[in-house]
Amino acid sequence: MSKAARLALLIAPGVDASEASRLVTRLNLPLLDAATDPATCLDYDALLVASADGLSLQRTGRAAPGPVSVDFGSARMRHRRGAGHNELLGRAVGVGKKPVLRVLDATAGLGRDSFVLADLGCQVLMSERVPLVSALLRSGLERARSSGDPWLQEVSGRMSLWEGEARDLPANRLSDIDVVYLDPMFPELGKSAAVKKEMALFQSLLEGSGRDADQLLLWALDLGVARVVVKRPPRAGNLAGRQPSHAITGKSVRYDVYVKRKLA
Numbered sequence: 001m002s003k004a005a006r007l008a009l010l011i012a013p014g015v016d017a018s019e020a021s022r023l024v025t026r027l028n029l030p031l032l033d034a035a036t037d038p039a040t041c042l043d044y045d046a047l048l049v050a051s052a053d054g055l056s057l058q059r060t061g062r063a064a065p066g067p068v069s070v071d072f073g074s075a076r077m078r079h080r081r082g083a084g085h086n087e088l089l090g091r092a093v094g095v096g097k098k099p100v101l102r103v104l105d106a107t108a109g110l111g112r113d114s115f116v117l118a119d120l121g122c123q124v125l126m127s128e129r130v131p132l133v134s135a136l137l138r139s140g141l142e143r144a145r146s147s148g149d150p151w152l153q154e155v156s157g158r159m160s161l162w163e164g165e166a167r168d169l170p171a172n173r174l175s176d177i178d179v180v181y182l183d184p185m186f187p188e189l190g191k192s193a194a195v196k197k198e199m200a201l202f203q204s205l206l207e208g209s210g211r212d213a214d215q216l217l218l219w220a221l222d223l224g225v226a227r228v229v230v231k232r233p234p235r236a237g238n239l240a241g242r243q244p245s246h247a248i249t250g251k252s253v254r255y256d257v258y259v260k261r262k263l264a
């Protein structure tokens with residue numbers, strides 16, 4: 001898909017009218033006839049499809065992969081939990097060092113790291129500034145909250161969303177934050193074909209979104225929180241040239257931890 005992806009909105013019958021008009025206003029995308037078939041709709045690269053089940057992003061064309069949505073109950077999220085992949089992130093933010101840890105995930109994206117943190121018991125405030133991505137995230141959050149699955153409901157109950165630039169968060173939303181977590185850029189293409197396709201779609205939508213990551217780190221370091229954690233590829237340089245207090249490195253990821261004071 002090209003740098004400036006051509007996107008449109010498709011609202012299926014059965015979608016709540018107020019939700020439909022909120023999407024139209026917020027996303028400012030061309031609205032297509034509800035009967036449009038994404039397989040043959042070649043005027044656009046991808047369609048944001050609103051249905052009674054929530055939002056998903058569907059590439060157009062006959063060979064397109066399946067839709068991408070935020071599904072916190074997916075097999076991949078459950079596997080990640082069972083396989084212990086979340087342990088490093090938990091250590092980096094300081095899970096267990098305080099009864100209720102309040103984390104701002106300033107670069108929430110599709111909310112996977114936020115969900116992991118909430119699953120580890122953190123109260124997580126997410127900020128996501130790209131309207132299409134935050135719309136998908138809100139939809140996933142609402143789906144989890146109304147899923148009837150006690151685990152999904154409990155975990156998503158610890159998550160809240162600010163649909164905008166992190167640096168525009170009002171002071172009263174930031175006053176009780178212990179840790180700021182930053183994951184400014186999607187990693188290089190992942191291992192499995194499914195991950196590659198999903199990442200390629202989002203990388204093209206978010207082209208250039210990590211360019212102000214240095215400034216974001218400097219802003220976070222100035223907030224007065226106990227620590228700031230930055231997710232980096234293992235061999236990448238430090239953001240803003242700032243040396244972290246320590247780093248926790250796994251096979252495919254590194255967490256740079258900037259300790260400002262004790263978590264207590």
Ligand SMILES: C[S@@+](CC[C@H](N)C(=O)[O-])C[C@H]1O[C@@H](n2cnc3c(N)ncnc32)[C@H](O)[C@@H]1O
Pocket residue numbers: 106107108109110111112113114127128129130133164165166167183184185186187206209210216
């Ligand atoms: C790599 S993705 C995050 C992926 C996320 N950690 C996950 O687990 O799904 C980075 C996201 O941060 C968002 N972002 C980057 N800088 C931001 C900022 N200053 N304020 C709000 N959102 C930001 C981008 O729009 C993008 O969606």
